[in-house]
Amino acid sequence: MSEGSIFDEMWGQDQALRDPYSEFQTWFEEQDPKRLRVKQREADELFRLTGITFNVYGRQEAEERLIPFDIVPRIISAREWLKLSKGIEQRVRAINAFLGDIYGRQEIIKAGRIPVEMIARNEAFLPQMIGVKPAGGVYTHIVGIDLVRTADNEFYVLEDNARTPSGVSYMLENRETMLQMFPELFARTSVQPVSNYPSDLRRSLGACAPDATDGPPTVAVLTPGIYNSAYFEHAFLADQMGAELVEGHDLRVVDGRVAMRTTRGFQPIDVLYRRVDDDFLDPLNFNPDSQLGVPGIMDVYRAGGITIANAPGTGVADDKAVYSYMPEIVEFYTGERPILENVPTWRCSEPESLAYVLDNLADLVVKEVHGSGGYGMLIGPTATKKDIAEFRKKLQSRPGNYIAQPTLSLSTVPIFTNKGLAPRHVDLRPFVLVSPEGINITPGGLTRVALQKGSLVVNSSQGGGTKDTWVLED
Amino acid sequence: MLGKTANGLYWMFRYLERAENTSRLIETGLRMSITRSGATEWGSVMQTAGVLSGYTAHYGEEVVQEQAINWMLRDKENPSSVLSAISEARQNARMVRTALTHDVWEAINACFMNAKDLMGRKVSERDLPGVLKSVRQRTALVRGATHGTMMRNDVYDFARIGTFLERGDNTARILDVKYYVLLPSVFAVGSTIDNVQWDSILQSVSAKGGYRMVYGSQPNARDIAHFLVLDKRMPRSLNFCVSKIRDNLGYLASDYDTRMPVHDLADKLAQRLSMHDIDEIFDFGLHEYIQTVLTALGELGGQIEQDYRFYV
Numbered sequence: 001m002s003e004g005s006i007f008d009e010m011w012g013q014d015q016a017l018r019d020p021y022s023e024f025q026t027w028f029e030e031q032d033p034k035r036l037r038v039k040q041r042e043a044d045e046l047f048r049l050t051g052i053t054f055n056v057y058g059r060q061e062a063e064e065r066l067i068p069f070d071i072v073p074r075i076i077s078a079r080e081w082l083k084l085s086k087g088i089e090q091r092v093r094a095i096n097a098f099l100g101d102i103y104g105r106q107e108i109i110k111a112g113r114i115p116v117e118m119i120a121r122n123e124a125f126l127p128q129m130i131g132v133k134p135a136g137g138v139y140t141h142i143v144g145i146d147l148v149r150t151a152d153n154e155f156y157v158l159e160d161n162a163r164t165p166s167g168v169s170y171m172l173e174n175r176e177t178m179l180q181m182f183p184e185l186f187a188r189t190s191v192q193p194v195s196n197y198p199s200d201l202r203r204s205l206g207a208c209a210p211d212a213t214d215g216p217p218t219v220a221v222l223t224p225g226i227y228n229s230a231y232f233e234h235a236f237l238a239d240q241m242g243a244e245l246v247e248g249h250d251l252r253v254v255d256g257r258v259a260m261r262t263t264r265g266f267q268p269i270d271v272l273y274r275r276v277d278d279d280f281l282d283p284l285n286f287n288p289d290s291q292l293g294v295p296g297i298m299d300v301y302r303a304g305g306i307t308i309a310n311a312p313g314t315g316v317a318d319d320k321a322v323y324s325y326m327p328e329i330v331e332f333y334t335g336e337r338p339i340l341e342n343v344p345t346w347r348c349s350e351p352e353s354l355a356y357v358l359d360n361l362a363d364l365v366v367k368e369v370h371g372s373g374g375y376g377m378l379i380g381p382t383a384t385k386k387d388i389a390e391f392r393k394k395l396q397s398r399p400g401n402y403i404a405q406p407t408l409s410l411s412t413v414p415i416f417t418n419k420g421l422a423p424r425h426v427d428l429r430p431f432v433l434v435s436p437e438g439i440n441i442t443p444g445g446l447t448r449v450a451l452q453k454g455s456l457v458v459n460s461s462q463g464g465g466t467k468d469t470w471v472l473e474d
Numbered sequence: 475m476l477g478k479t480a481n482g483l484y485w486m487f488r489y490l491e492r493a494e495n496t497s498r499l500i501e502t503g504l505r506m507s508i509t510r511s512g513a514t515e516w517g518s519v520m521q522t523a524g525v526l527s528g529y530t531a532h533y534g535e536e537v538v539q540e541q542a543i544n545w546m547l548r549d550k551e552n553p554s555s556v557l558s559a560i561s562e563a564r565q566n567a568r569m570v571r572t573a574l575t576h577d578v579w580e581a582i583n584a585c586f587m588n589a590k591d592l593m594g595r596k597v598s599e600r601d602l603p604g605v606l607k608s609v610r611q612r613t614a615l616v617r618g619a620t621h622g623t624m625m626r627n628d629v630y631d632f633a634r635i636g637t638f639l640e641r642g643d644n645t646a647r648i649l650d651v652k653y654y655v656l657l658p659s660v661f662a663v664g665s666t667i668d669n670v671q672w673d674s675i676l677q678s679v680s681a682k683g684g685y686r687m688v689y690g691s692q693p694n695a696r697d698i699a700h701f702l703v704l705d706k707r708m709p710r711s712l713n714f715c716v717s718k719i720r721d722n723l724g725y726l727a728s729d730y731d732t733r734m735p736v737h738d739l740a741d742k743l744a745q746r747l748s749m750h751d752i753d754e755i756f757d758f759g760l761h762e763y764i765q766t767v768l769t770a771l772g773e774l775g776g777q778i779e780q781d782y783r784f785y786v
Binding site for chain 2: 048049050051226231235238239244245246247249250260261262263264265
């Protein structure tokens with residue numbers, strides 16, 4: 001892919017400053033690069049002091065690392081955001097309807113719009129959820145939709161995160177850091193605030209409280225514990241919502257309710273925002289070895305004694321094979337054309353697709369159906385011949401485990417380097433809250449940026465960084 | 475509040491206090507080692523800090539100054555070394571982060587990062603005083619932020635109870651190890667050796683100035699014992715620590731509207747410390763008296779864990 005075909009969100013395709021960045025550019029020109037370098041270091045110090053760290057998996061000693069933060073904001077115009085948010089809302093509505101259907105009458109399968117194996121052979125499908133009616137009809141209380149941009153008017157959904165999307169604390173802390181470091185920049189630009197997210201989250205979860213609730217709903221955040229990679233975020237959200245941060249061993253089923261052990265005895269919880277995977281949620285109903293969950297919580301859930309957010313079994317809507325059917329899913333449940341594009345996807349379970357993928361490995365991105373975090377994937381254009389040969393074997397032995405997509409020419413946004421601004425590839429994860437009161441999308445989201453020149457891997461576990469994401473006021 | 479949170483707060487502040495106490499004891503040991511040829515003193519210093527048995531298990535019976543300092547200051551194998559205690563305090567703070575103000579979290583996190591920077595490698599004797607001073611300043615910042623920004627509710631109560639249990643325990647252990655130099659001597663005036671010992675006791679509770687102000691510049695065993703055991707003006711005396719524990723348990727009782735078994739234990743201990751004067755304690759036997767206080771503090775800690783559901 002040639003350099004010229006890459007869309008830069010600041011400079012467009014032809015080095016003409018784009019509107020959303022005009023105010024920023026004026027400000028930037030006025031700055032002394034030396035001062036900015038100091039600011040960049042200050043930002044790192046601020047993050048370290050606040051403890052905004054993540055633990056790296058696969059290391060003996062749980063090491064705390066900072067996710068690199070870049071001080072150049074990623075800026076989206078109000079008009080661009082309006083279109084995006086409409087598309088996101090449509091998609092999230094469809095995902096919830098799909099989940100209600102899959103765990104209900106399965107109309108979409110009866111209508112032949114998606115094959116039954118998509119569900120029946122899906123590891124994330126939970127038979128325990130069949131016939132369960134979650135409070136308010138909400139399955140995915142919190143969703144993160146991963147978007148990439150390829151041109152001025154071209155956005156694609158890369159992934160739907162319908163299980164327990166993470167990263168929202170970075171959205172909030174990145175903004176907080178920018179506000180502290182560059183107040184003057186915000187004084188001259190009207191940026192839509194993101195700071196309402198925690199209170200919106202609290203209200204949204206409260207609105208999904210089960211019938212058993214007595215008085216104002218008690219909300220708690222369930223974390224696997226301080227060694228989890230996202231522990232900081234769990235503590236942060238609990239703190240910001242004024243909710244308790246609990247672990248499995250703080251909880252127990254008491255009188256048909258899930259209750260937490262307090263200094264004054266056991267107190268029932270109404271809504272549990274869990275950041276623990278389905279499999280670990282309940283050793284009696286799922287993985288019996290789990291120390292992270294609550295024995296019997298599924299039985300309380302099915303009896304309407306607690307709301308679990310997100311509902312168990314939502315993963316069936318966001319694996320990469322089901323992803324390839326999202327255009328059909330959106331049309332089936334909303335009766336509308338999808339506003340946001342899907343990336344064209346070859347399902348390697350289908351023989352013709354597999355043949356095509358095997359012939360074109362060097363040009364494609366191949367991903368595991370259930371993978372995440374950028375692990376276990378092949379990026380054809382940057383892979384070595386040896387990588388490709390090895391991957392070919394894996395693919396041939398378990399084709400159903402993989403999907404393939406063309407390499408998209410991801411947009412770039414400048415980062416601040418020692419040599420001034422330099423373009424780097426980015427993606428975007430806006431955060432969506434769903435409750436019976438409606439769908440709430442925080443204007444902005446988490447922009448992840450690949451810090452290496454030319455790299456397309458933005459995952460924090462693989463050296464990516466983050467940026468503050470601005471949606472401008474109209 | 476979650477039982478786990480109460481537990482975390484209690485231990486966060488116990489460990490913070492422990493880090494400070496141990497650093498003070500190292501300072502005392504260092505001072506004694508330059509005023510007299512005192513390899514034997516490091517043994518008693520470690521005994522006071524409650525880390526001697528760990529040391530001998532690790533290095534053998536012979537006490538070497540450099541090893542002793544390293545063991546007390548930064549050895550990861552020693553859970554009560556200054557560095558371990560600060561790491562533990564910070565780990566507990568992470569666990570209870572939602573109960574802490576931003577200021578307190580930042581202070582303890584900065585305290586930890588500073589400790590890791592300073593004590594990540596072996597500390598030379600030349601740098602030691604600076605490192606110890608820095609530890610005490612950082613822990614003071616955490617305490618200051620706690621005092622200045624935390625709500626006066628059960629969160630604060632558990633933090634205070636942890637602080638004073640650890641502190642009382644520390645003072646009691648200093649007295650337990652050093653009681654013999656405080657026994658009434660046949661000589662009216664202490665010998666030079668006694669003076670050094672008395673000085674070191676006062677130094678290990680940061681109270682040389684306070685003592686001078688209240689009792690004059692000629693230390694004597696009786697006054698020192700009174701000062702450390704009974705004087706309620708002295709913030710590290712047993713009587714002071716126990717009365718603070720009792721106060722904070724009292725706030726919990728009124729806040730929760732329930733008295734627990736631990737309240738009776740605290741009352742009993744407080745009574746024991748206010749009933750007698752120092753001469754009666756000497757008559758009873760200073761060492762025996764200190765032993766009963768140490769046991770009572772241990773029981774108190776165990777009862778708090780139970781009554782406020784720290785673990786189950």
